[in-house]
Structures are given as structure tokens and as C-alpha cells.
Amino acid sequence: MDSAFQLTLLHLLVLFSLVCGAKPLCLPDERTALLQFKQSFIIHESASTSPYAYPKTQSWKQSGGDCCSWNGVACDNNTGHVIGLNLISSYLYGSINSSTTLFRLAHLRSLNLADNSFIYSEIPSGIRNLSRLTLLDLSYSHLSGQVPWEILELSMLEVLDLSGNSLKLWKPGFRSLLHKLSNLKELYLADVKISSSVPSLLANFSSLTVLNLSNCELRGEFPTGIFELPSLAFLSLELNQELSGTLPDKVPENHPLLILSLASTSFSGQLPESIGNFSSMEHLDISNCRLSGKLPYSIGNLTQLKHLDLFSNNFSGPIPSSIGNLNQLEFLEFSENKFSGQIPSSLANLTLLDYLSLAANSFDQGNLSWIGTQTKLTYLDLSSTNLTAQIPSSLQNLTQITYLYLSSNKLNGRIPPRIGSLTKLIEIKFYENNLSGPIPYSIFKLRNLELLYLHANQLNGALNLQSFLELKKLTRLELSGNNLSLLTNVSNNVVPPKFKLLGLSSCNLTEFPSFLRGQDELEILKLADNKIHGQIPSWFWGVGEQTLQYLDLGLNSLTGFQNLPAVLPWTSLTDFNLEFNMLKGSLPRPPPSISSYRVANNHLSGEIPPIFCNLSSILVLDLSNNNMTGMLPPCLASLAESLEVLNLQSNHFTGTIPPTYPKNCWLAMMDISRNQLQGRIPRSLAHCNQLEELILGNNLINDSFPYWLGGLPKLKVLSLRSNRLHGVIGKPQTKSDFSKLQVIDLSNNRLTGKLPFEYFNVWNAMKIANTSSLSQYMFANTSSQNKNYAWYAYYNYTVTLANKGRDLRYEKVPDSIAVIDLSSNEFEGEIPESIGDLKLIRILNFSNNNLAGRVPFSLGEISNLESLDISRNNLQGKIPPQLSKLNFLATFNVSYNQLAGPIPQGAQFNTFNNDSFEGNSGLCGYPLSKKCGNPGVPFSPATPLAPDEDEGMWRVMKFGWTIVLTGYGAGLIVGISLGWIFDPWKYACFRNVIGKWALSKGWNGSRREGFSLTSVWKKVSQN
Structure with missing residues (x-):
């Protein structure tokens, strides 16, 4: 091969390598x-929240060369077209619309604009131009409005993420989206308002690996088949409270699901045994659902679990020991269920735990012997788990612990001295136990401690407050309700921390701690039940002036105020308590923020100042047991739009009751008794549909019975005693009137007419016990909360009732009590038999009226009766022997009537003395000295015969000198002379003998009186 040819071949190879091996440049357009897309936005750091955010487009420049090399841009290696754009967390800020040049990139396959701010633009319809997209991520980018139809044209989409925006998927709806985008493998629609059910069509997406539908306002039944999708690895349905469903009974073995969250949905039923087939699962959150039943043993098969949350369900029974198999767990939350049995000792196997809570369950009494191996724990909550015994020394092994909660148990013994070795502790809650002994000094080594709650125990000993003040990070300290004696002398060299909460009630304090002078961040201060005396010092008004929300100085010996300001200076104050002191002078004027104002049981005087009319947020106003005077301001009625408790009893208020209560009245309890209030009961009280207790007794109210209160659906206690009520009670307006009434006291008035037997028929709460009540006593729930605190406050109802012959003050009204007191009026007629239907009555008082007739047998059916007083009436006949069945009857008074015959014997009747029966000359038997059936004691002619007996005597006189009684079968014939029958004593014996004979023959006489001579005569005359 010649050199020329070789050179030409070399040139061709170089040219080929240059042409064929070169990466194509980005296309100019x-x-x-x-x-242009970059220029339509500004770079603003507030637009992205990720810690890894950075401005990717900032490096894009006009002279920047090939755009395929720019940050976030990917191109096709063959064509040079831009096929990927990843601008996640790029600080992009600005609006986006269809004219955006982004939509000219028609070859895009992947577009990620997540975590930017498009300032609530709508998704542009121009999105349809990107028809080749397989991935579209617009999550958390401040988009809003309706998801456009055009997105459904992106039929090649495999990944769609619209989460974290203010979007709606209504038109088109969820079903349309699934129908068009059938290639989806990952679908993220968290926070998108779908507001529909989940289409069963979704169960056909066999390639689906991720489905996130959290907080989408879904409703209806979730298709169970979706759980069985063969590739599904992530499923979140949390925060869809109207979405119901159940977990599948059958799950294929080794299902690939890794993450499942159903938190805050309405899923119900039991956790199936097949849950163990999700053997790869790492995260299971089914908190705040409606699941119940026992936890299956197969839960122990989920050995890859790192996060398990069952918070706030209805799971019951024991926690299976197999829980100890989950040795990869880092987070375990079982609180607020109904688990019972023992806390499993196998929890000792979970050595990787960082978070453990079993709080608020119903475990059997147990101990903490399993604690100590979880050396990585930073959070431990075993509050309200019925723990007993002592806190074990093994607690010292939890060297990483920062939050330690063992409150509301039955733990005893001492706080472990080695607690000071847990130096990372930030919060300790040991309150409401039986812990005793001194507070260990090692606790003052915990320099990171911010919260220490030891209240409501039996801790004792003297302790210098300065030791706590040296913990510089301590902002919340609660020591109330122990037997501690706190020494308040603090060195001038100590700079105390800025407290937010300080509870020093029942700590034997004799003065206000001087270190409070500098506490300008204090929010809650409790100094109640101490021995602080004298006046509240003037410097105290500066404590927490801008921050104080809760102040309790009750149960001390305070006498007054130094330099009391015109209005209390605490601008954020909501709860103010000065009860049970010796305060004199006028009422401290509260700020407008107040919600609970309690100054009962002092010596405060003067009138209610007008400033109280401005308390638009008030829930509790208690001025009871003071020396207040003047008229009640009419504005008290308008305060009922927020006011739940109004207690003004035992003062000297005059005038009338405020007349105009709003239609949205929230009063639950109103007590203005023991004043000198006049006039009528305001009819507008009928607006107060929340009213449960109304106490207006011991005033000068001149009115008729307020039948119109019968429409109040929750009224339980009504006391109008010792007023000037008059007239006839009448009949109920409807069958539901006073249906919840349990206590009615109309005693010491001027009411007339018959006893209100029609009302006896509708007082259903006195007939059938309320099994749904969750409390032993009646109370108003006056709890409140703000962003930092929740106050769980319950105001106990009180009432004064006549019981055991005297007025008895109930400081707590039992929720099971039922009382009728109609005594000292002018009622007449008979006691109706229907009184026996009110089987729950415990106190019944009809004394001091003009009642006549017999004592009804049906009283013996009121099995709960503890006190019965029907004295000082005109009742006749016998004391029914059925009353001897009343096993709880402690007080019984029938004195000063016209009763006759033997006193029932046995049971409680053997405990009553003569006073119960005096003034009834015809009664005989124990405890009276008068024997029954003693011939030496003449029958008193003054004792009137019962109506039936009068009729019997008349028949004797009419038919002549003998009475012939013919017995059945036996042929018994008895002749009695007329003269003999008119001898009083012989007549009594005659009635006794004939009565016994007639009863032996089954002649029971009338149902109301038992045997009578007339009934025997009728039998004889018929035969």
C-alpha cells in the first residue's frame, strides 16, 4: 500500500471519528x-424549602455554550433534543402560563419542577404539548386550581406527582385520570382535593409500585384488591377521615409492600393474621383509625419493620410476645388503645429502639423489669399504663434518653439516685404516682433539663428552691401536691432561669418567693394551698406582665392587695383564681382576655363593676360566698354567649335576674341562690339549651312554676326552693319535658293543687339509669387551650338538699342521684301510685303539705330510696309493709299524720326512733311503747275508720243483729251479736280474726289497702 493511500485512509478515519463520535450540540431554538424560561422567573430563596436547594438556572448564560451541559438539562445523544429538565428546588419564583417557552420543548420525556414557587398559578393547558412525557413532577410548587383536562393527554406518563399543592381533581375526576393514564407506575396526589371514592379500576394497575393519596378528602370504601397489587411497594391513604375499609384477609406470601400508612382514616375491623405476609415491610402506620380486636401473633413476622405506629385505636387483649422478634424496630407507638395483660418482657429484645410509647392503656399491674436493654432510646412514654412497684435501677442504662414519661401510674418507692447520670434528659414527667422520700440531689446535675413534673406524689423533705434555680435551662417546674417544704432564700449571686411554668402549690410557702420579681416570661404560676399571708405585694403585679396566662393563689391566707391597679396588669391572663382566702375590698378588675375568674369564699364587697360586661371570652365567673351587693348588671345575660358557669350564690344581690339571654346561650350551670333577688324567672332562659343545673333557691322570686323550662334537653338539676312560687304546677307541655331531670327542689314555696303526677310520668331520668355517663359526678367541662397549653378544667356542680332532717350541702353532685323535694307547700289530694315508677329516687320529701289518702304501696318499689319524709300531712291508713323491703332507707319520717295500725318490722325499720312516727295516735308496735293487739290498751275511738271500714260498719247496721259468713266447702257458719260487734275492742278483734280467715281463703281485698271488711262482706254476700 503506497504512502498516499495510507495518508488518505488516515484522514478518513480521523474525519469519521470527528463526525460519528461527536456528541450533538443543543438545538438553537x-x-x-x-x-427565555429562565428569564420568566426570579431567584428567591423563599421559593424552595429543601436544605439541598440551589439555583440551577443561575449558571445558564447566553454565551454559555452547549445547553446540554447546563445544570438540570439532559439531551438525547443522537438528536440533541432536550429530553429531561430537572429543576427541583431551584429557588424559582414567579407565575407560569401557557405562553411559557418551556412548552416548546416538545421532546421532553422527564420534567421535574418540584419545590419551587409558582405563586398559585394554575397548571397551564399548554402542558399538552409535552406529549412524550413519562415523568411529570410538579409537587410542592404552590400551584392551585383545577387539574386541567390537558394533563390526561399525556398518555405515556409513568410517574405523576402533583402532591403538596392547592389543586382539585374534580373535572376531570379521579376515574377519568385513571382511565386515560393507564401506564402509571407511580402516582402521587397527596393534598390534591379529589373528594370522591377510590375507583376499583385502580386494582387493575398491575405495574403500580407507588400510590400516595394522603389528605385527598377521599370517602367511601377503599377497594381491598389494591392491597394485592403484585408490585405495590408504597401505599399511603393517611388523613382521609371519611375513607373506610378493612385490611385484606388474604395477602400473598412475601408481598413486596415496604411502606403502608392508613393513619387518620376510618379503616376498621381487625388486623388480620395475614398481615405477617408483608414480610418486607419497613414502615406500618395505622394510627388514629377504628381498628379493634387482638393484635395477631403474626405481627412478629414483620422482622424488617423499623417503624410501627398503632396509636389511638381500639386494640385490646395482650400484646403478643412475638413483638420481641421485631429487632430492627426504631419506632414503636402503641399508646391510647385498650391493651391489657402484662407488658411483654420480650420488649427487652428491641435494642435498636429510639422511640417507645405504650401510654394510656389498661395493662394489668406490672413493673419495669424489661427496661434497660434499649440503650439507644431517646423517647420513652409509659404514662397511664398501671405500672406498680419501684422505678428500677436499670433505668440508668438509658444513657441517650431525652424524654422520660412515667406519669399517672402507681409507682412507689424513691426516685432512683442514679437518675443524675442520664445527662441528656430534657423532660421528666413522674407526676401522679406514689413516689416518696426526698428529691435526689443528683437530679440537679441534669444541666440539659428543661421540664420537671413531679407533682401529685408523696415526696417529702425540706429543699432549697435555689437548687432548681441553678438549672439554667429549666423553664417548666411542677412540684405541687407533695409534702415538700421549700426554702425560698436565694443567694443574690444566683441568676434564675426564665420560667414559663412554675407549680409550687402545697409546698408550705409562707411568702411570695422573691425570685419571682424578675420572671417576665412566666405563663403559668401555681401558688395555691400554701400559708402565704398578708397582702399581695405591689411588685407582684409585674410578674409575667405580658405573658402570664394562668394564676392560682387559692387556699392561702391573703387579706388584700397593695396598690391594686385599676385593671389587673396581665394582658394575656385567661385563668385567675383567688378562692378561699380572706380578701377584703372590691373585686380585682380582670383584663378582657379572661376566661375563668374565680374569687369564691372571700370577704369581697361592693358591686359588680361594668368592666365585667366586656369579658367576651369568659367561661367561668364564680363570685360565690362573698359580701357582694347591688343589682346584677343586665349584661351578665349577654355574656352567656360564651359563659358556661355563673355562680353568684350566697351574696347580697338585690333587684331582678338579668332578663335577656341570647339564643346561642352556652350556660351549663347557673347558681344565683341565697341572695335577695325578686321578680320573675326570665323566660329567655329557655334559650339555654346547654343548661344542666339551675339553682335559684333562697331568694324572693315571685312567679308560678316555670313549666317552659321543660324544653331544655340537658337540664338535670332544678332548685327553686324557698322563694314565693305560687299557683298550680299543671301538666307538661310535651312527653319529653324535663326528660333528663334528676333533681327537683320546689320546697318552701306556696304551690297549690295536686301533686304533679303527670310530670312523674315524664321524668324518665328518674326511671332508667344513665349507663352512658363517663363520670361519677355532674360537672361542666370548662377546658380550654391555646397554642402552648391545654387546661383540662372541670367545674363540679354543687347543690343544697334537705336530707336526714337537715340541709346538706353536696360539694359534688353524684351523677346517679335522683331527688324530689316538694315539701312545705300547699299541695293536696293523694300521693299517686305512679310515684313508684321513679325507681331511681334516693331522696323523696312531700312533708308539710295537705296531702290525704293512703300511703301508696308503690313506694316499696323505689329500691334506691335513702330518705323518705311524708310527715305533717293528713295521710290515713296503714304504713305499707312493702316499705320494709327498702334496704337503703336511712331516714324515714311519717310523723304528724293520721296513720294507724302496726309499724312494719325488720330491716331498716328496726333503726328508726320514735320521732319518725310521733303524732299518729293509731300507730302501734316497735319503736313505740304502744303494743299491737294488747287487750289492756283500748282501741281509740278517735282513730277514724277507713272509707271501706265505714262502709262495712254501715252494712252491719243495715242487715240486723247477726252476720252470717259461709265458708267455701268447709260449711263454716259464724254468728255474731250486734251488741258485741259495736264494742270497739271486740270489733277490732273481729276484724283481725275474720281478716286472717279471709286471707287464708285467698280473699285479698283491694290492691291498695290489702284486706278490708267491705271486701269480705262482698265475698260473703256473693256466696
Whole structure:
């Protein structure tokens, strides 16, 4: 081969390598489109939130050469067309529309604009131009509006992510999207408002690997078949509260699902045994659902799990020991369920745990012997798990722990001295246990400690407050409710931390701690139940002036205020408590922010100032048991738009009750008893549909019975005692009137007419027990919260009732109590038999009226009856022997009636003394000295015969000198002379003998009185 040919061949090879091996440059029109796209936005760091964000387009320049080499740009190696654009987290800020030059890049296959800010633009319809897209990611880019139809034209899409925007998928809907985009493998629609059910069509997407539909307002039943998709590795349906469903009973073995979240949905049913077939699963979150039943043993098959969250369901039974197989777990959350049995000791196997919570379950009494191996734990919550015994010393092994919660258990013994070795502790909650002994000094070594709650234990000993003040990061300290004696002398060299919460109630303080002077960030301060005396010092008004929200100084010996400001200076104050002191002077004027104002049981005087009319957020106003005077401001009624509790009892208020209560009245409890209020009961109280207790007793109210209160659906307690009520009670307006009423006290008024037996028929709460009640006592829930704190406050109802012959103050009203007190009125007529239907009554008082007739047998059916007073009436006949069945009857009074015959014997009747029966000359038997059936004691002619007995005597006189009784079968004939029958004692014996004989023959007389002579006569005359 000659040299010329060789040179030519070499040139061709070089040319071939230059032409065929060169990477094509970006096309000019696409380069221009990219530059114009860049120029339509500004770079702003607020547009992206990722810590890895950076401005990728900033390096794009007009003279920057080949655009295929730019950040975020990918080109086709053969054609040079731009086929990929990845501008995720690029600080892009600006609007986007169909004229955007981006849509001229028709060869794009992948477009990622996630984590930028398009300032709530809509997705442009020009998106249809990118018909070759297989990946579209617009997530978290501040887009809004309806997902356009044009997106459905991108039929080649395999990955679609629209999450984290304010988008709606309504027209088109979810079904249309799935029908058109049938090649999807990954679908992310988190936070997109779909507002429909999940189409069953989705169960046909056999290549689907990722499905994220969290917070989409989904509803209806979730198709179970989706769980069985063969390639599905990620499924999130969380935060769809109206989405129901159940987990599949059958799951193929070794299913590839890695992540499953159903949190905050309405999924129900049990966790199936087949859950163990998700053997690759690493993350399972089914918190805040409606799942129930036992946890299957197969849960232990999920050996790859790192995150397991069952928070707030209804799981019950024991936690299976197989939980110990999950030795890869880092996060375990089982709190707020109904787990019982023992906490499994196999938890000791979970040595990689970082987070563990079993709080608020119903475990059997157990201990913490399994604690100590989890040396990587940073968070441990075992609150409200019924733990007993002592805190083990193995707790010291948790050297990484930062949050340690063991509150609300039955732990005893001492706080372990080695707790000071857990130097990373930030929060300790040991409150509400039975811990005793001193607080260990090692706790003052915890220099990272920010929160320490030890209240409501039995800790004791003297302790210098300065030790706590040396913990510079400590901002929340609760020591209330122990037996501690805190010494408040603090060295001038100590600069205390800025507290936000300080609970020093029941700490034997005798003065306000001086270090409070500098506490200008304090939000909650509790100094109640101490021995602080004298006046509140003037410097105290500066404590937390801008921040204080809760102040409790109750149960001390405070007498007044130094330099009381015109309005309390705490501009954020919501809860103010000065109850049970010895304060004198006028009411401290609260700021407008107040929600609970309690100054009961002091010696405060003067009128309610007008500033109280401005308390638009108030929930509780308690001025009871003071020396307040004047008229009630009419604005108190308008405060009922927020006010739940109004207690003004035992003052000296005059005038009338504020008349105009709003239609949106929120009052749950109102007590203005023991004042000198006059006039009528305001009819607008009928607007207060939340009202449960209304106490207006011991005033000068002049009105008729307020039947119109019967429409209040929640009214349980109504006390109008000792007023000037008059007239007839009448009949209920509807069958549902007073249906929740359990206590009614109308005693000491001037009511007339018959007993309101029609109301007895509708007082259903006195007939059938309320099994749905969750509390032992009646209360108003006055809890409130803000962004930092939640106050769980419950205001117990109180009432004064006549019981056991005297007024008895109930500081807590049992939710099971039922009381009727109609005593000291002018009622007449009989006690109706229907009273026996009110089987839950515990106190019944009809005394001091004009009632007549018999004592009804049906009283013996009121099995809960504890106190029965029907004294000082005109009742006749016998005391029904059925009353001897009342096993709880502790107080019984039938004195000063016209009762006759033997007193029932046995059971409770053997405990009553003479006072219960005095003033009834016809009664005999124990405890009276008068024997029944003693011939030496003449029958008293003054004792009137019952109506039936009068009729029997008349028949004797009418038919002559003998009565002939003919017995059935036996042929018994008895002759009695007329003179003999008119001897009072012989007549009584005659009734006794004949009565027993008649009863032996089954002649029971009338149902109400038992045997009577007339009934026997009727039997005889018929035979």
C-alpha cells in the first residue's frame, strides 16, 4: 500500500471519528426556549424549602455554550433534543402560563419542577404539548386550581406527582385520570382535593409500585384488591377521615409492600393474621383509625419493620410476645388503645429502639423489669399504663434518653439516685404516682433539663428552691401536691432561669418567693394551698406582665392587695383564681382576655363593676360566698354567649335576674341562690339549651312554676326552693319535658293543687339509669387551650338538699342521684301510685303539705330510696309493709299524720326512733311503747275508720243483729251479736280474726289497702 493511500485512509478515519463520535450540540431554538424560561422567573430563596436547594438556572448564560451541559438539562445523544429538565428546588419564583417557552420543548420525556414557587398559578393547558412525557413532577410548587383536562393527554406518563399543592381533581375526576393514564407506575396526589371514592379500576394497575393519596378528602370504601397489587411497594391513604375499609384477609406470601400508612382514616375491623405476609415491610402506620380486636401473633413476622405506629385505636387483649422478634424496630407507638395483660418482657429484645410509647392503656399491674436493654432510646412514654412497684435501677442504662414519661401510674418507692447520670434528659414527667422520700440531689446535675413534673406524689423533705434555680435551662417546674417544704432564700449571686411554668402549690410557702420579681416570661404560676399571708405585694403585679396566662393563689391566707391597679396588669391572663382566702375590698378588675375568674369564699364587697360586661371570652365567673351587693348588671345575660358557669350564690344581690339571654346561650350551670333577688324567672332562659343545673333557691322570686323550662334537653338539676312560687304546677307541655331531670327542689314555696303526677310520668331520668355517663359526678367541662397549653378544667356542680332532717350541702353532685323535694307547700289530694315508677329516687320529701289518702304501696318499689319524709300531712291508713323491703332507707319520717295500725318490722325499720312516727295516735308496735293487739290498751275511738271500714260498719247496721259468713266447702257458719260487734275492742278483734280467715281463703281485698271488711262482706254476700 503506497504512502498516499495510507495518508488518505488516515484522514478518513480521523474525519469519521470527528463526525460519528461527536456528541450533538443543543438545538438553537431549544436553547433559546430554555433561556427565555429562565428569564420568566426570579431567584428567591423563599421559593424552595429543601436544605439541598440551589439555583440551577443561575449558571445558564447566553454565551454559555452547549445547553446540554447546563445544570438540570439532559439531551438525547443522537438528536440533541432536550429530553429531561430537572429543576427541583431551584429557588424559582414567579407565575407560569401557557405562553411559557418551556412548552416548546416538545421532546421532553422527564420534567421535574418540584419545590419551587409558582405563586398559585394554575397548571397551564399548554402542558399538552409535552406529549412524550413519562415523568411529570410538579409537587410542592404552590400551584392551585383545577387539574386541567390537558394533563390526561399525556398518555405515556409513568410517574405523576402533583402532591403538596392547592389543586382539585374534580373535572376531570379521579376515574377519568385513571382511565386515560393507564401506564402509571407511580402516582402521587397527596393534598390534591379529589373528594370522591377510590375507583376499583385502580386494582387493575398491575405495574403500580407507588400510590400516595394522603389528605385527598377521599370517602367511601377503599377497594381491598389494591392491597394485592403484585408490585405495590408504597401505599399511603393517611388523613382521609371519611375513607373506610378493612385490611385484606388474604395477602400473598412475601408481598413486596415496604411502606403502608392508613393513619387518620376510618379503616376498621381487625388486623388480620395475614398481615405477617408483608414480610418486607419497613414502615406500618395505622394510627388514629377504628381498628379493634387482638393484635395477631403474626405481627412478629414483620422482622424488617423499623417503624410501627398503632396509636389511638381500639386494640385490646395482650400484646403478643412475638413483638420481641421485631429487632430492627426504631419506632414503636402503641399508646391510647385498650391493651391489657402484662407488658411483654420480650420488649427487652428491641435494642435498636429510639422511640417507645405504650401510654394510656389498661395493662394489668406490672413493673419495669424489661427496661434497660434499649440503650439507644431517646423517647420513652409509659404514662397511664398501671405500672406498680419501684422505678428500677436499670433505668440508668438509658444513657441517650431525652424524654422520660412515667406519669399517672402507681409507682412507689424513691426516685432512683442514679437518675443524675442520664445527662441528656430534657423532660421528666413522674407526676401522679406514689413516689416518696426526698428529691435526689443528683437530679440537679441534669444541666440539659428543661421540664420537671413531679407533682401529685408523696415526696417529702425540706429543699432549697435555689437548687432548681441553678438549672439554667429549666423553664417548666411542677412540684405541687407533695409534702415538700421549700426554702425560698436565694443567694443574690444566683441568676434564675426564665420560667414559663412554675407549680409550687402545697409546698408550705409562707411568702411570695422573691425570685419571682424578675420572671417576665412566666405563663403559668401555681401558688395555691400554701400559708402565704398578708397582702399581695405591689411588685407582684409585674410578674409575667405580658405573658402570664394562668394564676392560682387559692387556699392561702391573703387579706388584700397593695396598690391594686385599676385593671389587673396581665394582658394575656385567661385563668385567675383567688378562692378561699380572706380578701377584703372590691373585686380585682380582670383584663378582657379572661376566661375563668374565680374569687369564691372571700370577704369581697361592693358591686359588680361594668368592666365585667366586656369579658367576651369568659367561661367561668364564680363570685360565690362573698359580701357582694347591688343589682346584677343586665349584661351578665349577654355574656352567656360564651359563659358556661355563673355562680353568684350566697351574696347580697338585690333587684331582678338579668332578663335577656341570647339564643346561642352556652350556660351549663347557673347558681344565683341565697341572695335577695325578686321578680320573675326570665323566660329567655329557655334559650339555654346547654343548661344542666339551675339553682335559684333562697331568694324572693315571685312567679308560678316555670313549666317552659321543660324544653331544655340537658337540664338535670332544678332548685327553686324557698322563694314565693305560687299557683298550680299543671301538666307538661310535651312527653319529653324535663326528660333528663334528676333533681327537683320546689320546697318552701306556696304551690297549690295536686301533686304533679303527670310530670312523674315524664321524668324518665328518674326511671332508667344513665349507663352512658363517663363520670361519677355532674360537672361542666370548662377546658380550654391555646397554642402552648391545654387546661383540662372541670367545674363540679354543687347543690343544697334537705336530707336526714337537715340541709346538706353536696360539694359534688353524684351523677346517679335522683331527688324530689316538694315539701312545705300547699299541695293536696293523694300521693299517686305512679310515684313508684321513679325507681331511681334516693331522696323523696312531700312533708308539710295537705296531702290525704293512703300511703301508696308503690313506694316499696323505689329500691334506691335513702330518705323518705311524708310527715305533717293528713295521710290515713296503714304504713305499707312493702316499705320494709327498702334496704337503703336511712331516714324515714311519717310523723304528724293520721296513720294507724302496726309499724312494719325488720330491716331498716328496726333503726328508726320514735320521732319518725310521733303524732299518729293509731300507730302501734316497735319503736313505740304502744303494743299491737294488747287487750289492756283500748282501741281509740278517735282513730277514724277507713272509707271501706265505714262502709262495712254501715252494712252491719243495715242487715240486723247477726252476720252470717259461709265458708267455701268447709260449711263454716259464724254468728255474731250486734251488741258485741259495736264494742270497739271486740270489733277490732273481729276484724283481725275474720281478716286472717279471709286471707287464708285467698280473699285479698283491694290492691291498695290489702284486706278490708267491705271486701269480705262482698265475698260473703256473693256466696
